[in-house]
Structure formats: C-alpha cells, structure tokens
Amino acid sequence: MPYTAARPDFAAVVKEFNGDPVKQRQLLKEADQLRLMLETPMDVLMKQWEMSQCIAAMNLLVELEVLEAIPKQGSISSKDLAEIVKVDDTSAEACRDQWHLSRTNSQYFCSQCQCLCVPQGSGKRIFQFMIDQTEPFYKLPEHFRTHKQEDLYDLKKSHYAWAVGLEVTPILGMFPWTSMKAKVEADPSRVFAVDIGGGRSQFLKAIQKEAPNGFGAKMILQDRPDVLASLTAEDIPGIKKMSYDFFTPQPVKNAYLYLMRRVFHDFYSPVCKELVKNVTSAMGPSFRFIIADMIMPEKVEIGTEVTPYWMDFNLMMLNGTEKSKKQFEEILDAAGLEIVKIFSFPFGCHANIECPLKTGEA
Incomplete structure (x- = not known):
C-alpha cells in the first residue's frame, strides 16, 4: 500500500502547529496514515x-x-x-x-463541556442533516431492490425522497479575480459576475475582497424567490438580487463571469449539460464560466483525502454525484465549452474550473 512514512519529529511538528488550515489537513492525513499502519x-x-x-x-x-x-x-x-x-x-x-x-x-x-464535538450554530444544523440522512442510507438495499436502474437519474425518485415517503417530489483563493480589474474597468457597463444558484451569496461576498465593488461593474446573485427574500441589502452589500430558475435560459447577457458554486454535484451529467447550455445562451465572446466544485481523483488511494468519497455517497441520495475532470470535460463539451485552467485549492479536491468557449466558436 502507498503509505507515506511519518516524519521522525511528527509529534514535535504537531506541538508547534500554528493553526494554518492547510497544514492542519496535511498533519491529519499523516496521522491517519500512521493509524492505517497499525490497525487491523x-x-x-x-x-x-x-x-x-x-x-x-x-x-x-x-x-x-x-x-x-x-x-x-x-x-x-x-x-x-x-x-x-x-x-x-x-x-x-x-x-x-x-x-x-x-x-x-x-x-x-x-459548566465547561469539553467533548470531542459539540455541534452549535451551523455545525448543529449540519449534524442534524447528517442524522436525517442516516435512515435513508440504511434503506438503500430496499430502494435498489424496488426500483429500476434508470430511476437513479430521475429527479423525482431520489433515494432520500423515497426513504422519507416523498417520492415524486423533486429535490432539485483559487481563480485570480484581480486579473479581471483592467478589463472590467475599461467597460463597466457589462455585468462583472453572475452567481447562479448562489444561495446566500457566500461566493460573491468572498470575491468582493479581491474585487471591491466589482471593479465598478454590477454583481448579481441569482436564486429562487424564497431564498432571495431571506436576504437584506445589509446581508449582501453591493450585490443585486435577481429571481431566476437555472433550468431556463440565462437572462443576463454578455457578463464577464458566470459562476456556479457547488451546483453541479447536485445533479447527474445529463442535467448538468442542460444547465451549461442555459449559461452559454447568454454569453459573449470574452465571457468566462467558473465552476467551483470538487474534482474526484482519477483513482482511489488508501490514506488520501476521503471527503470527496463520503460526499459522493451522500449526493447519491439526492440524485447527485461528485465528478472527475473527464466528466466535467464531457459536460462542457456538449455546450461548446472547454477547460483552459483548473485552479486547485492547496489541499484536498476543491477547485475553480475556468471554461471559455472553444476556440473558433466565439
């Protein structure tokens, strides 16, 4: 097995740990590899x-x-x-x-609860979501026995919806943002960025740190009306709200950037191809489509990052799946796009995928 030998001074390095999140993940991986060498x-x-x-x-x-x-x-x-x-x-x-x-x-x-994990705030909600998934997981064998293979791709027949009795109800610091500054300031009449299905606009708010005020151009958050209604102007300063169904053609034309963060993993490839086609229907010749998602490793190796695998298993319950680079290429190719660069996070599988029109199709 491809175990990496732990450094002789591993304990000393841990004691000197300064809180850096990337370093933390690396040390945890090394600790996991030590455990793997010992466990039966x-x-x-x-x-x-x-x-x-x-x-x-x-x-x-x-x-x-x-x-x-x-x-x-x-x-x-x-x-x-x-x-x-x-x-x-x-x-x-x-x-x-x-x-x-x-x-x-x-x-x-x-009064001082010192335990392995006390879920509070958003952590509590994530824990409760995990618990909600547990019973459907245990019902997977029965679901596979009672459904056809093609039901896996039916948005109205997800494992989760079936397990909770709601089948037929649909459950629908990487990219260099500063590199866009000169181009956007030269023509601020175009929209700078459209965050499609952006939820509470975490993506655009993070981008604002490197692109204050969108370099003078508009920044638009698109999502369902009920999601947008929960946000005030103070929640998303400098960002315009727009109600939008991403299963329909994109209404904002010729923006510099179209963004989709953690959307593609919610669906299988056939649906993703339609989503991309809706984006390209609005594009201009110099647009960029940025996909922020995890990229599955080409092969599984013992002792490596496990997050994409348990996420993929969770997403299967909701008619979704994490995707490999090859799968992203196939999805984009169907809409006339290509991957020109992948901006990977220093650790793990998260990445920003930059996708313009294929050469000659602009």
Missing part, C-alpha cells in the same frame, strides 16, 4: 461501531437540548438536569460519558 480489520470495525454509539448519544444530547440546559456558570446535578430535559438521569449520564463531557464528580455536569 477488526480495529477498523470496532472503531466504526464506537462512532455509531457516539453519534447516537450526541443526537440525544442535541435533540433533547441537554447542552443548553447546563448552566454557563457552576454545575448541575444529573438528577436536576434529567428533570429539565425529561429523561432518566442514568440516560443523561450515559450520553455525557460517551462524549467525555466534563463533570465535577459522578453525579454532576460542570
């Missing part, structure tokens, strides 16, 4: 079993709002906490111990 198949199985118990315990703590019931100062007895959340105190203690919540003694929860 039974060790792996027991670790997975252990984690299943941890997830179940954390779900109980989150859903019963146990963590919120622990006072900010001081401590609370197991009995009093159990009374607040309406569970037997032995159950609360079992969950606490599973997640190593701090305690003053065997009968108390203390």
Whole structure:
C-alpha cells in the first residue's frame, strides 16, 4: 500500500502547529496514515461501531437540548438536569460519558463541556442533516431492490425522497479575480459576475475582497424567490438580487463571469449539460464560466483525502454525484465549452474550473 512514512519529529511538528488550515489537513492525513499502519480489520470495525454509539448519544444530547440546559456558570446535578430535559438521569449520564463531557464528580455536569464535538450554530444544523440522512442510507438495499436502474437519474425518485415517503417530489483563493480589474474597468457597463444558484451569496461576498465593488461593474446573485427574500441589502452589500430558475435560459447577457458554486454535484451529467447550455445562451465572446466544485481523483488511494468519497455517497441520495475532470470535460463539451485552467485549492479536491468557449466558436 502507498503509505507515506511519518516524519521522525511528527509529534514535535504537531506541538508547534500554528493553526494554518492547510497544514492542519496535511498533519491529519499523516496521522491517519500512521493509524492505517497499525490497525487491523477488526480495529477498523470496532472503531466504526464506537462512532455509531457516539453519534447516537450526541443526537440525544442535541435533540433533547441537554447542552443548553447546563448552566454557563457552576454545575448541575444529573438528577436536576434529567428533570429539565425529561429523561432518566442514568440516560443523561450515559450520553455525557460517551462524549467525555466534563463533570465535577459522578453525579454532576460542570459548566465547561469539553467533548470531542459539540455541534452549535451551523455545525448543529449540519449534524442534524447528517442524522436525517442516516435512515435513508440504511434503506438503500430496499430502494435498489424496488426500483429500476434508470430511476437513479430521475429527479423525482431520489433515494432520500423515497426513504422519507416523498417520492415524486423533486429535490432539485483559487481563480485570480484581480486579473479581471483592467478589463472590467475599461467597460463597466457589462455585468462583472453572475452567481447562479448562489444561495446566500457566500461566493460573491468572498470575491468582493479581491474585487471591491466589482471593479465598478454590477454583481448579481441569482436564486429562487424564497431564498432571495431571506436576504437584506445589509446581508449582501453591493450585490443585486435577481429571481431566476437555472433550468431556463440565462437572462443576463454578455457578463464577464458566470459562476456556479457547488451546483453541479447536485445533479447527474445529463442535467448538468442542460444547465451549461442555459449559461452559454447568454454569453459573449470574452465571457468566462467558473465552476467551483470538487474534482474526484482519477483513482482511489488508501490514506488520501476521503471527503470527496463520503460526499459522493451522500449526493447519491439526492440524485447527485461528485465528478472527475473527464466528466466535467464531457459536460462542457456538449455546450461548446472547454477547460483552459483548473485552479486547485492547496489541499484536498476543491477547485475553480475556468471554461471559455472553444476556440473558433466565439
């Protein structure tokens, strides 16, 4: 197996870690490779079993709002906490111990919850989404036994929708932005960037750090009316909202940049080809289409980044899939585009894919 030997001073390097996220991922990968060298198949199985118990315990703590019931100062007895959340105190203690919540003694929860993971804010919502996926995952064998192969590509027959009883309901620092400055300032009448299906406009707001005020040209966020209604002008300063269905031809013509971030992985290739064709229907000769997504490795190697694989498995539940470079090329080729450059994140599989019209088709 292609394991990379850990450096002799690995422990010292970890102690000197300064918080850099790229360095963190590299060190975690090295630690994983050390574990792989030591683990037996039974060790792996027991670790997975252990984690299943941890997830179940954390779900109980989150859903019963146990963590919120622990006072900010001081401590609370197991009995009093159990009374607040309406569970037997032995159950609360079992969950606490599973997640190593701090305690003053065997009968108390203390105010400082030091555990492996306490989902809060957006992390709590991600954890709840993960739990929502669990039952549909376990129903996959039954879904495959009761559906035709072509149902995999039917947006109304996703694994998830079927598992929760909603089948036939549709579930629809890389690119150098500063390099656009001179061109945009020379003709600011054209729209600088159109973020298609951009949600809360995280993409455009990040771009604004390198392209203040769009270099004097408009920046447009496109999404469903209900998504846009949740955003105020203060949420997206300098960005214009536009209601748009990306399954229809693009209404903004001749923009410098058209952007799609984390959209393609929600669909299989046939749908993605139609999305790209809708973008190219509005393009001018000097436009750029930027796809921000993960690019699946060409082959699987033990001990490498695992995120794209578990993401791909999750997306299968929603009629989506992560894609390789070859798959992106096939999708773009169908709309007369080509990949001219891939701007990869320093670590992992995230990238910005730059796609203009093919030479001779402008």
